[in-house]
Amino acid sequence: MDMARRTITVHHVRAVLRGAERHGVDTVPLLQAARIPPLLLGDDRARVTAPQFARLFRELYRATQDEFLGLGSAPSRPGTFAMMCHAALNCRDLGAAVERGVTFYGLFPGGPDLALTRTEHTAVLTVRTDLDQDFFLAECLVIIWHRLCNWLIGRRIPLRWAAFAHPPPPHRDEYELLFGCPVRFGAEHTGAGLAPHWLRAPLVRDEDALAAMLRRAPFDLLSRRDYGTTLAEQVRRALATALRTSPRLPSLGETAARFALSPATLRRRLAAESTSYQELKDAVRRDAAIAGLAGGREPIAELAARLGFSEDTAFHRAFRRWTGTTPGAYRYASRDGDPGQRS
Structure with missing residues (x-):
């Protein structure tokens, strides 16, 4: 997430x-x-x-x-995560910190079943939860643990893969962008793999840094932009940056040149990551449109023009395709039905 x-x-x-x-x-x-x-x-x-x-x-x-x-x-009582972090903070390296965290949560009956396994080539953190019918808790725990590890050593750890012990959900196309690595569903366990050398990395945080992080946890760990290792995510970020300064998004050729690739290679590599250049452009415009409608008073016609639509009708058609509703209806609903906010 x-x-x-x-x-x-x-x-x-x-x-x-x-x-x-x-x-x-x-x-x-x-x-x-x-x-x-x-x-x-x-x-x-x-x-x-x-x-x-x-x-x-x-x-x-x-x-x-x-x-x-x-x-x-x-339930996990408020303060449990903070105490686990305190327990792990003074470990000799990341591997010891993760093992201490796994042991800590193992003390609580009914808590998540966490495990760290090491082989010569891969370290794997697995998560198992009960009653998690939408698998949301297990997925969140994978993200939080990965990003906590990144925070502890002050470096981004690229994941080699992420696996989920449930069938592909309707939004399965978002997972590679979300986790920044190849993903698979229907696995034996939910978890993620990383290169084992990361477990030898020393911890670089102190008590003051931990206190600052905990004031924003856990949501800050979920929202932190620690990924971006896939080409699709890098392209998407470049498109989002471009849209903030101009309604004209760069062409496939222009973006390919920025990444020192040929257009055909960029197209092929995005296809290998289960997306396309057009899908990424649509996603960037969709997210900017939703943010603009939910969080601001910009007239819909001006928002459409800012996002690169030459006509209001084209924007309305695209927004309905993305969300199943019209821009005006979305803004109206987001303002709790206040007609004064509708454009």
Whole structure:
């Protein structure tokens, strides 16, 4: 869940609500507090912005008083993650810190079943959770543990692969961009692999740095932009940067030249990562459109022009294709039905 600029699929919104719903919490006020229209949850194509999802995450944390948001078979009391980090901070290297964290969570009945295994060529962190019907908790734990490891050593650790012990979800095309590595579904365990030499890296953080990180955890670890190792993610970031300064996105040839590739090679490598240049351009425009509609008062016609649409009708058609609704209806719903905000 790279939440920094990318929008989040409604599948993740439904999944993060599941634990609270199971415990009888009324989630409609939480959605409203996060400024997410409850009606959006009925459309598989709907998406929300990173700030909306962050607010929902925090509302759920307050409502459940559970660091796992009610998604596990037993609650994790607030402060548990912080104590695990304190326990791991003074270890000799990253491998020892991860093993201490695994041991720490193993002390809690009903907690996630974490394991670190090492071979000559790969280190593997696996995660198993109970009652996690949408697999959201297990996926979040993989991301959080990976990014915590990055933070502890002050370097980005590229993942070799990520595997998930569940069938491919409807939004499976987003996983390689999300995890920055090849992914597979239907595996024996959920987890991720990395080169074993990273486990010998020394920890570089102190108590003050930990205190600062914990003030923003865990959502900061979920939203931190630690990936970007795939070509698709690098291209997407370049397109998003270009769109902030000009409505005209660079052509395939221009982008290929920027990455010192031929257009044919760029096209082929993106296809190998299960995407295309046009899909990446659409995704960048989609996310910018959703962010503009949910978070600002810019007239829809001006937003369409800023995103490179020569006509309002073309923007409306594209937005309906992306989200299943019109720009005006999306903005209206995001403003809790305040007609004064509708453009």
